[in-house]
Each structure stands twice: as C-alpha cells, then as structure tokens.
Amino acid sequence: MNIKIAVIDTGISKIFDKKVNIEHFYLYNNEIVSGYKEPIEQHGTLCLKEILKQKVAFDILDINIANSYNELQLNGIILGIKKAINERADIINISLGINEHSEKLYQACQEAVEHNIAIISAASHSGEVSYPADLKNVVSIQVHSEHNIEKVKKIDDSTLSVYMSNNIVQFGNSATALNCTSMAAANFSGILGKKLDGIPFYDKFSILKKDYGLKLDSSKNLVEKLDYKKCKIYNELENKKVAVIMLPSQKSQEIDKYIKLNNIVAFYDHDLKDFYSFEQPAQLEHDFDVILIINTKECKVKISDEISAHFKNRKMIYLGEFEGNITDETLIYKHEDFYTENLATLSKPVILISGIGTNLNKFDVQTNLMRNFAQNHLEAKAISYNPEGSLYGYDIFKYPTKVTFPDIVCSINNYMCAAEEKENFNVWTINVGGGCFFINNQNKNTFGKLITSYLDACNVDIFILCINNFIDVKTLKFYILKLKNMGIEEILLLFSKNSFHLYSMEKKNGINVYELDNASYEKSLNFLRENVSEHIFTLDDLENNNLYNHVIKTLTSR
Amino acid sequence: MFLSKIIETNIGDYIYDAVNNKIIHLPEDLSGEIKREVFSEKYFEFINENELRDFRDPIKFNIRSYKLYSDNEFKKILKRSINSITLCVTENCNLRCEYCCYMEKYLDSNYKLKNMTKEVAFKAIDFLMENSSDSNVVYVSFYGGEPFLQFNLIKSCVEYCKEKYPFKIPSYNLTTNGLLFESDDIIDFVIKNKFHMLVSLDGTKKSHDEHRKDLFNKPSFDKVFKNLIKIYKKDPKFFKSSVGISAVATSVNRCKSQYAFLDMICKSNINFTSAKLMGPFKKTLNEKLPFHTKDQIDDTEFEFIKEYILNSMKIYHNGFNNEGETTEIYPGDFCIPSVRRNFISPEGKIIICERVDDRNEIFTIGDIYNGIDLDRLNKLFDITLEKAQKCKNCWAARFADFCFKDIFDLSAEHCKQCSQEVYAGLKRYIEEIKNNKEIIIYLENMSVE
Structure with missing residues (x-):
C-alpha cells in the first residue's frame, strides 16, 4: 500500500494526474470539497515535484486552500489538516505559514499526531515566528546549502535543516529558488514517505526520533489569568x-x-x-x-x-x-485556571485529609466533617478531586496528570486566596486525591507531589492521614516526622478497614483493595496503638463524631 | 556457601546475599579465594565490616503460604472484587500454528473441539457482574481457538451487556490471529465497541510464516498484514490505542529483522513472548533448528526490547528496595487468583487462567453456576506451597519467575534455567545502575504491567 501524502498548498496542476495517483480537493465556501481547481500559481506543484524526487509511488492528496484572491488563511490550513486526517494521510506537507498563533490550529495538529500523521512544515526565512512550523507538535524545516554536512541535520527537538541546492527552477512564467524552506519541507516529506514505504502503520514519531533525534512535544502550558468563579x-x-x-x-x-x-x-x-x-x-x-x-x-x-x-x-x-x-471537563476546575505568578497569605484554618494510598475513606472523613460543620452552623469550604463532591457543593478539581513546580503551588494558593476574598466561610477541608507518600513505586512521584504542593501553598492546621494495616510502623513514624518537620503540629490518623492486595502493588492499573475481617483489623489497630503516639481514629470514631470533636477542640484551642 | 551467589560483572565481582537481600562488591583477591573455597582472615574481615553472616553456615528459606487472606476476607473478595472473565468461545481455529498449546487437541482425531453456547456465555457474564461491585472496571475477554469463528456469539454477549448492565459496560479484550478481519462487519464492530485486541503477528513475513500456517499448510502473513493495514486505515487512533501485537519468539524465527519490524510499529502494546515447548512443537523445532543461523542481536538497539529489560530491572530494583532481611519468602510472581483472571471453558468451568493446562483438575476453581469454590482455591494454594518448597535452598528464590501455571513444571531443568535468568538479571542490574542516577530515577518512577 502506497504512503499517502497530503499537500496543503496553492493546488497541484492536473498535468501530474497521469503520472501520480492524485486526489484533488479545494476550499469552497469554508469547506474542503472534492474536485479540481486550477491553481493560480505553481507553488503547490513545485512542492509535489520535490516530493516525487524520491522515486517512490505515493498517493497524493492535493488540498488547495488558496481562496479566489490566491490568499492563504488560517481557517484554510485548519480545514485542510482536518480533511487530511479524514482521508487517512500518513504525512501532511504544509510548505507555508502564518504569523498568527491559534489554539484551533494547534488542536488540529494535535489531532493529526493522535492519528499517527506527521506534519512537515516550512520554517520562516526571515526568522520570524511562523505557524504551524513553530508549533511543538509539527516538524519545522529549515534549509542549508552546505555540501559538507549531512543532508538532514537536527537543529532542535522539533526542527530539521535540509540540504537544498542553489538552483532556480522555471515553471510556466515564474521562477522559484529551490533553496527555500518550502521546497525543503516538501523534499523532507518525500524522504520520510520513502522510509515508511509499504507500512503505513509504522510509528512516524518513533522514526523521527530514532533517525533524526526529534522529540515532538504535544503538551502545552496553559496560562490564564486568575478569575474566581463558582464551579x-x-x-x-x-x-x-x-x-x-x-x-x-x-x-x-x-x-x-x-x-x-x-x-x-x-x-x-x-x-x-x-x-x-x-x-x-x-x-x-x-x-x-x-x-x-x-x-x-x-x-x-x-x-x-x-x-x-x-x-x-x-x-x-x-x-x-x-x-x-x-x-464535560469544563464543568469542574483545573488548577491551570488559577495560575498566576504570585503567592499570597491565607487566613482561614486548613484541615487537610490525605492517605497513604487509595480507598482509605478520605472522602468519608471529609463528608463527616462537612456534615458536622453544617449541623453546628459553621460554614466550611471543601476542595475535592472526587466528583462525588458535586452532590454537596464542594469545589471539584480535575486530578492533575502532571504536577509541575512551582506553577501548581501558585495555582492552588491563588485559588484559595480568591475564594477567601469572595466567599464567607470559617474553615477549609481539603481532600487531596491520590496518596500522601509512596506505598509502592507506582505512585511515588505524582501523588506525593500534589500533597507537597498543598503544604507549600497553604499552612495546614490539622493533617488527617488515612492509613491501613499495609503500612509498617517504622515507615509511618518516618512519614509523621517528615510532616512535623514541614511545620504541621497536629497529625491525626484514621485507620481504615480496607487493605491492599499485595500482588497488585506494582501494577499500572492500580492497587486492588479488600476489606479486613474484624479479627485482623483489631489486631492491627492494637499493634498500631502500642507503637504510635498520635491519635488514632477508627471508622466507628468517625461515625460517633469523635474525630470531629477532636478537630474542633484543636481549632478552638489555638 | 548457603543462599548466596558470586555475580561476575564487567565492573568486578559482587556477592548477593539472598537472606539480607543485599549485593556487596567483593575485592578481586577475596573473590578469587572464595571461588576456590579458601576462607582466610580476609573473608572474616569482609563479613564483619559489612555486617554479613558467615555464608558457610547452613541456612534455608521458609516458604510462606500463598494464601494471604483469611477465609472470611476471601469470601468477601470473591463476592465483590472479581474483575475479569476470559470466555473460551471456541476451541476451533483456522490456523494450525506449530507452537499452539491446542496442537495436541488438533492432532487428536478422537477429540471433539468445543464451542461455547450463548447460555454459558451469558451466565458467565452474570457471574462477573454479580461479584464485582468493588471493581473499578470489569473485563470480558474473548479467547479461542480463533474467537471470531464465533462472531455471532461475541455480538450477542456485547448486546447482552448493553441491555442488562448499561452502567457497567465491560472493557472488551480479544486475542485473534487477524485472518477474519477481511470482514468489514467485524472491523466496524470492534471499533464501535472499543475492543482491545491482541493480534498475533510474529514480525516480518519470514519470521511469521515459519510457524503460522493454515489448515492446508499455507502461510498467513500476507493476509494478516493486509488486514492490519485495513484496520489502521479505517481508524488509526483505534489501531494505535487498541490493537496490540502479540509476537512469539522461537529459536528459529528470532532475528534482527523481526525485532526491527516490531520496534517501529505504531503501537503502545507489543507483547513479545517465548513459545512454550509443547510436545509437537519441540519435535518441529528440533527438525528446523540445524538449518537456521541466528543473528547477533544487540537488544538495546530496540525500544520495545528496552522496555522489557527495564521491566525486568525494575523487579530487581524493587526487590532490593522494598524487601529487607528475612528468611520468610514467597517465591514467584502470582496474581490474586479468581480476581484478575477467570478462564471460562466452553462448558462453563472456571479455570484459574487461560495459560494453565486445563486438563489438570487442580486448576478448575469453580463453575459459572455455583461460583468460585473456596475449598478448591485453598487446595491450589496448598499444592503451590508444597511445590515451591523446592525454592527453600535456592539463592535465586526471591526473584524466581513462576506462577500457578508453572507449579507442575518445576523440574530440575526449570530450576536451572530460572537461576540462570536471575543471575543474568542481577548482572545486568548491577552493571546498569552503577553510577547511573538517571536509570535509577527512571526505574523508581516506572510501573510494570
């Protein structure tokens, strides 16, 4: 099966139709439609000639995005990319660019990446910014004319420089220099197409990494202004x-x-x-x-x-x-929504609930405290990563897949600061998803990082650590000491009945949990009480409001 | 030298103490002496300095029970935490791959290959759904033979789940030889229902066609390859995320081109396994072996092999970091029986997993009508414990790689191979992590499948 290359450009002359398998499309009324439209100029045709220099049979998608004034516009490029995705292109060649940054263009390129399509685009000659070439998920092509270095050399993680001769080519009535980035991009599209020959499901990005050292970055850093609104x-x-x-x-x-x-x-x-x-x-x-x-x-x-x-x-x-x-992810908060570069002082007391791992009744603790606060006419504000919190009016955050310091600390702090300014309440209860420390090598980094972020973003008055029999006393003592060194004076332990299946500890698809029987639970609880001096609460204590009473006593004594 | 081993690496000799689970560098002269069984002052200074025991004193491991839960806890687990079934929808297949575990059945003209009925399949799904309230996600896998020979049954199962359990649609998995993707109906169906599939493809045409032939002994690569492209072109995103490749390596087909081909496939999941030497396959392999030469393969050249290496290094890394000094161990790498895998035979027996010899009754742990039989499970734990006693004198026991499927194969040959693998794994681990902080950080942050 031939490799399919989409040429998003000013159109390809039909004189090539007999030599190459070409399907023509053009921009019409804000839509890419099937059919041939005579190109006003020869740029697209020259790109095709560069691609065909590899002497490999390709299937070509001619996507002519020039409007009737022969102008190229952002929307045309986006529609062209979408058409190429639908037509199952393997490579998209875009030997043109615009100066305007567009989130929609980025998203379209990202969709192509997700479909294993490599986008090759020409860098600007003048050194100005040019999109899509300057997007991190697109291969940007520069040009060099030095014989003595390699044909294709890496410039940075998403940029290559391709050798092109200094020749000028005549086509129709006009002339084009071959050493422009447009032709270099097309030339490279051909080179990449040849590497994939016959096997379209080769991973384009592995090849670009292996053969040219490119590491295309599909992540982006959203930075938006602080704006506190209800979820x-x-x-x-x-x-x-x-x-x-x-x-x-x-x-x-x-x-x-x-x-x-x-x-x-x-x-x-x-x-x-x-x-x-x-x-x-x-x-x-x-x-x-x-x-x-x-x-x-x-x-x-x-x-x-x-x-x-x-x-x-x-x-x-x-x-x-x-x-x-x-x-609908827009319905809940993302930490990025609150990113600014400042840190402010917070005034409300903070009760932070965390665990050494998953399924340790953190949410039950939070809900119990919130119910008690409500019954005692105290206004409390709750943060949770559990969508179940939406039943109770908690502020729900999406659990971050990537925790980057110090951005996350600033985001948390700014959100809390804005909430304290705009809303009237007495105390925070924060249930931090994931785990507090690592219990296995799987959650070593991400989970612990989020807790660290909160400890940096606010002063925690009471830290409720949910544990189970899986954690050994020595490790637990070490963790408690660590929290104390971070300035937390009151650490309370909630001893859950849920334990972890040993065999699932190192698995990517998560830790499995089972419920201890009463005898094992009591035995572990007694052992813990004999060896740890912190207050230990059981689920019964939670139901009997002993934990809440202790929390109130601690807060009022300060 | 009890429960310890000298590991010779390219950065010097090390002694692995399996009791305190430590690796310590051995000075060259001392290593030479120990190998010659000379125990001079130097030896005693070394063990004192490093707070080690005298390796000449007899010591053995105490193998702990594989049953980690009380009966009451297990009953709750069986009622709430089951998360997977694998339906053997047919024993029939349109290929006759030489290394297939069903080959003995295919060669036996008296054996009648079985198909699963709709009633059995639905009952099995009910069994899963009724006993999985604590499971985050439930999995229904289709297995064969070639499962698509029972496409209508698969369709019915999916419909059944949709109608009866609309809020608990399982994640569907399927293992196939890929021949029946010629039908657009099948492709559209698996894409629509987001099946995760493992397609058997051994690599290049040469590697694949060596063993994977149809009923008329015709090779199958071209058809499978064409079908893969067809799925890819229909939905590249689906192909990338949901179609895995299962490649079998044998001493005949293992070559550089096979690795290079697999390495570049646009996939997140390349499952690379070694063929088990079943009776008929052993014979074929022995016949073919003299006519093949093996390439010299530099494993580290290939990304997907690197992942395997890192996975295995991770096991050693965790072993050293998480386990302290003890003689109480449970060797092997076991799953939670009856939770993560439940192989449902065509007649409705629940077998511990699809990889065990289903003819051995000990692996049958229940049936779909009565559920898991705790007594049978306990019996399996007991037998496993009994078989694993072989490990109590072995220095490699902490890292031994076996599970329920292997317990009747723990022969001297198996043990020899196992300790050789542990030796090679430890050697590689020592060589790689020495002065390489980057790899340590990487190992600490990766998790294994």
Whole structure:
C-alpha cells in the first residue's frame, strides 16, 4: 500500500494526474470539497515535484486552500489538516505559514499526531515566528546549502535543516529558488514517505526520533489569568431538579442526605432499575430535569451508547472518568485556571485529609466533617478531586496528570486566596486525591507531589492521614516526622478497614483493595496503638463524631 | 556457601546475599579465594565490616503460604472484587500454528473441539457482574481457538451487556490471529465497541510464516498484514490505542529483522513472548533448528526490547528496595487468583487462567453456576506451597519467575534455567545502575504491567 501524502498548498496542476495517483480537493465556501481547481500559481506543484524526487509511488492528496484572491488563511490550513486526517494521510506537507498563533490550529495538529500523521512544515526565512512550523507538535524545516554536512541535520527537538541546492527552477512564467524552506519541507516529506514505504502503520514519531533525534512535544502550558468563579457544574444544576446515577452502584446508598444539595431529588437504584426519592421509604420519582452520572473511581467506565436515548428529553451530565469523551471537563476546575505568578497569605484554618494510598475513606472523613460543620452552623469550604463532591457543593478539581513546580503551588494558593476574598466561610477541608507518600513505586512521584504542593501553598492546621494495616510502623513514624518537620503540629490518623492486595502493588492499573475481617483489623489497630503516639481514629470514631470533636477542640484551642 | 551467589560483572565481582537481600562488591583477591573455597582472615574481615553472616553456615528459606487472606476476607473478595472473565468461545481455529498449546487437541482425531453456547456465555457474564461491585472496571475477554469463528456469539454477549448492565459496560479484550478481519462487519464492530485486541503477528513475513500456517499448510502473513493495514486505515487512533501485537519468539524465527519490524510499529502494546515447548512443537523445532543461523542481536538497539529489560530491572530494583532481611519468602510472581483472571471453558468451568493446562483438575476453581469454590482455591494454594518448597535452598528464590501455571513444571531443568535468568538479571542490574542516577530515577518512577 502506497504512503499517502497530503499537500496543503496553492493546488497541484492536473498535468501530474497521469503520472501520480492524485486526489484533488479545494476550499469552497469554508469547506474542503472534492474536485479540481486550477491553481493560480505553481507553488503547490513545485512542492509535489520535490516530493516525487524520491522515486517512490505515493498517493497524493492535493488540498488547495488558496481562496479566489490566491490568499492563504488560517481557517484554510485548519480545514485542510482536518480533511487530511479524514482521508487517512500518513504525512501532511504544509510548505507555508502564518504569523498568527491559534489554539484551533494547534488542536488540529494535535489531532493529526493522535492519528499517527506527521506534519512537515516550512520554517520562516526571515526568522520570524511562523505557524504551524513553530508549533511543538509539527516538524519545522529549515534549509542549508552546505555540501559538507549531512543532508538532514537536527537543529532542535522539533526542527530539521535540509540540504537544498542553489538552483532556480522555471515553471510556466515564474521562477522559484529551490533553496527555500518550502521546497525543503516538501523534499523532507518525500524522504520520510520513502522510509515508511509499504507500512503505513509504522510509528512516524518513533522514526523521527530514532533517525533524526526529534522529540515532538504535544503538551502545552496553559496560562490564564486568575478569575474566581463558582464551579460551572453548579450553574448547570441551578434551578433544576436533579437525579443522580452513582457508579459504582453501591455508592447510591452512601449519599449523605443531610448535606446534599436541595435540588438533588432522586437517585438511581441499580437493582430496581429506576429513580427513587430520598424519602423513607423511597418512592418512585420521575420529576427531574437533569441526570447527573457520577463515576467516583479513577478508572474510565463505559456506559452503553443507548443510555442517552433511553433517558431522552433530559439533560445528561457526566462527571468523573468515562470512556468516549462524554465528560464535560469544563464543568469542574483545573488548577491551570488559577495560575498566576504570585503567592499570597491565607487566613482561614486548613484541615487537610490525605492517605497513604487509595480507598482509605478520605472522602468519608471529609463528608463527616462537612456534615458536622453544617449541623453546628459553621460554614466550611471543601476542595475535592472526587466528583462525588458535586452532590454537596464542594469545589471539584480535575486530578492533575502532571504536577509541575512551582506553577501548581501558585495555582492552588491563588485559588484559595480568591475564594477567601469572595466567599464567607470559617474553615477549609481539603481532600487531596491520590496518596500522601509512596506505598509502592507506582505512585511515588505524582501523588506525593500534589500533597507537597498543598503544604507549600497553604499552612495546614490539622493533617488527617488515612492509613491501613499495609503500612509498617517504622515507615509511618518516618512519614509523621517528615510532616512535623514541614511545620504541621497536629497529625491525626484514621485507620481504615480496607487493605491492599499485595500482588497488585506494582501494577499500572492500580492497587486492588479488600476489606479486613474484624479479627485482623483489631489486631492491627492494637499493634498500631502500642507503637504510635498520635491519635488514632477508627471508622466507628468517625461515625460517633469523635474525630470531629477532636478537630474542633484543636481549632478552638489555638 | 548457603543462599548466596558470586555475580561476575564487567565492573568486578559482587556477592548477593539472598537472606539480607543485599549485593556487596567483593575485592578481586577475596573473590578469587572464595571461588576456590579458601576462607582466610580476609573473608572474616569482609563479613564483619559489612555486617554479613558467615555464608558457610547452613541456612534455608521458609516458604510462606500463598494464601494471604483469611477465609472470611476471601469470601468477601470473591463476592465483590472479581474483575475479569476470559470466555473460551471456541476451541476451533483456522490456523494450525506449530507452537499452539491446542496442537495436541488438533492432532487428536478422537477429540471433539468445543464451542461455547450463548447460555454459558451469558451466565458467565452474570457471574462477573454479580461479584464485582468493588471493581473499578470489569473485563470480558474473548479467547479461542480463533474467537471470531464465533462472531455471532461475541455480538450477542456485547448486546447482552448493553441491555442488562448499561452502567457497567465491560472493557472488551480479544486475542485473534487477524485472518477474519477481511470482514468489514467485524472491523466496524470492534471499533464501535472499543475492543482491545491482541493480534498475533510474529514480525516480518519470514519470521511469521515459519510457524503460522493454515489448515492446508499455507502461510498467513500476507493476509494478516493486509488486514492490519485495513484496520489502521479505517481508524488509526483505534489501531494505535487498541490493537496490540502479540509476537512469539522461537529459536528459529528470532532475528534482527523481526525485532526491527516490531520496534517501529505504531503501537503502545507489543507483547513479545517465548513459545512454550509443547510436545509437537519441540519435535518441529528440533527438525528446523540445524538449518537456521541466528543473528547477533544487540537488544538495546530496540525500544520495545528496552522496555522489557527495564521491566525486568525494575523487579530487581524493587526487590532490593522494598524487601529487607528475612528468611520468610514467597517465591514467584502470582496474581490474586479468581480476581484478575477467570478462564471460562466452553462448558462453563472456571479455570484459574487461560495459560494453565486445563486438563489438570487442580486448576478448575469453580463453575459459572455455583461460583468460585473456596475449598478448591485453598487446595491450589496448598499444592503451590508444597511445590515451591523446592525454592527453600535456592539463592535465586526471591526473584524466581513462576506462577500457578508453572507449579507442575518445576523440574530440575526449570530450576536451572530460572537461576540462570536471575543471575543474568542481577548482572545486568548491577552493571546498569552503577553510577547511573538517571536509570535509577527512571526505574523508581516506572510501573510494570
């Protein structure tokens, strides 16, 4: 099978149709349509000639994006890239550029990368910025005319320089210098196409890395201005009656009726396969406008495609991890949304809840404290990475996939500062997702990093560390000492009944959890009490409000 | 020298003490003496300085039970934490690969190859769904034979899940030889339902066609390759994320071109395995071997092999960092039985995984009608413990690589190969990490599949 190269340019003359397998497309009414449009000038045709110098049979997509004035515009390039993706190009050659940066152009290039398509683009001659060549996910081509160095040499992680002769070529009535970056880009597209010959599913980016040392970066750093607003999810739910579907199913039984938002009127019973009210006994309830589907686990859940049709006439909102991009991520906060370069002093007391790993009742602790605060008429503000918090009005953040210092510290601090300025409350409860320290080599960095970020961003008054029998006393003491050295005076331990499966500790797909039986739990608890001087609370203590009472005592004594 | 080993590396000799789980550099002269079994003052100074035991004193490991949970805990696990089933939808196949584990069944004219019925498949899905409330994601895998020979059954299973468990759609996996992707229906179906597939492709045409032939002894590479391109062109994103390659290396097909081909495939998942020497395959291989020459392969040249190497180094790295001095060990690399894998035979037996010999009753741990039988599981743990007693005098036991599927194969030959592999692994680990902070940081931050 021939390698398919898309030439997004001023069009290719049809005189090549007999020699090469070409499909023609052109820009018409803001759309790329199939068909031939006579090029006004020869730039695109010359690019094709450079590509064909490799003497390999290619399939060519001629995507003529020149408008009737022979002008090239940003939108044409974006539409051209999208067409090339749909037509399953292997390489996209863009021997042209614009000075204007565009997020949409970046996204289009990123989509191409995700489809294993390499975009080759000409750098500016004048040294000015030129897009798409200057995007980090595009191969930028410069040119050199020195015989004595290699044909293609690396300039930086996304830039190559290609040797071209000084010749001028005549085509029709005009002349073009071959040593321009446009021709060099086309020449390189041909070289890369030849390397892939016959095997389109070769990884283009591995080849670019292996043969030329390129490391194309598809990440980007969003820097936006500080702007505190409520989580958008609450705007979506405002003045509407809401039904919730909790995943996994048993989570439906755990909804705290005292602090749930008033407009959440029904929950889905997975056994009875219908919606019920929160009254006792529960009644069938179908009077609602929105269905909120929440996955509380970290792994992506698949929902049947037919669900939306089944619940027609009702708006569906997905929170948490789902397959198929159905989650509307704009509804919750991202740390980047609050990035500025400053740090400010915070004034409200902070209760931070963390764990040595996953499934250690952190969320239960937070919800218990929030319920108690509410019952005692204290205003508390909660941060959570668990979308379940949206039932209670918590500020929900997306768990960051990358934690970069010091940006993350500034972002957290600025968000908290803005919230303290704009809202009236007495205390923070922050439930930091992931783990506090590493319990296995899997979560060694990312999880610990987020906790460190919070400790740098604010002064923590009480640190509630959720643990289980998996952690040995020596390690636990070391961690407690470490926290104390960071200036935390009050460390409380919550001893969970959930333990970790030893065999799952090093696996990428997460730690498996099981529930200890009473005998093992009691034995471990007693051992812990004999060896650790910090206050240790059980789940019963949590239910009996002993933890809350201790927290209040600590805060009021300061 | 009990539970210890001298490892000769290109940066000098080291002694591995399997009890305190440490590797210590041995001065050259001392190493020479120990190898000659001369134990002079130097030796005693060395062990005192390094706070080591006297390696001449007899010591052995105590092998701990593989059952890590009480019966009550296990009952809860079996009720709530099962997360996977692998349905053997058919034993039939349209290929006759020489190294196939079913080859003995295919060669036995009296054996009737079995197909799974819809009733069994649905019941198996119910078993999974009813016992997985704590599982983040559930997996339904389709296995064969060639599972697409039962495409209608696979379609029915997917429909069944959609209708009966709309909020718990499983992640579907399938292992295939790729021949039936000629049908657009199948391709469209797997893309639509986001199947994760492992397609068997041994590498280049030469490597692949060496063993993977159809019922008429015709090679299969061209068809499979064409089909892979077809899937790729239909949806490159799906191809990259959801189609893995399973390549088998044998002493015949292992060559540089095979590695280079696999290394460049646009995939996140290249599963590279060694063929198990089953009876009929052993014979074929012995016949072919004299006519083949092996390339000299520099493993580190290939990215996907590097990953394997790093994975294995990670095991040593963790071993040294996480485990302290003890004689209490459980050798091998075991999964949580009945949680991560449950192989469902065509007639509905639950077998511990698809890689065990299903003819041995000990691996049958229940059935889809009555669930997992705790007594059977306990029996398997006991037998495993009994078989693993072989490791109690072995210096390589902490890093021995075996699991339930191997417990009846722990022969002297197996043990020899195992200790050779551990020796090579330790040698590589010592050589690589010496003065290489970068690799240590990398190892600390990677996790294994």
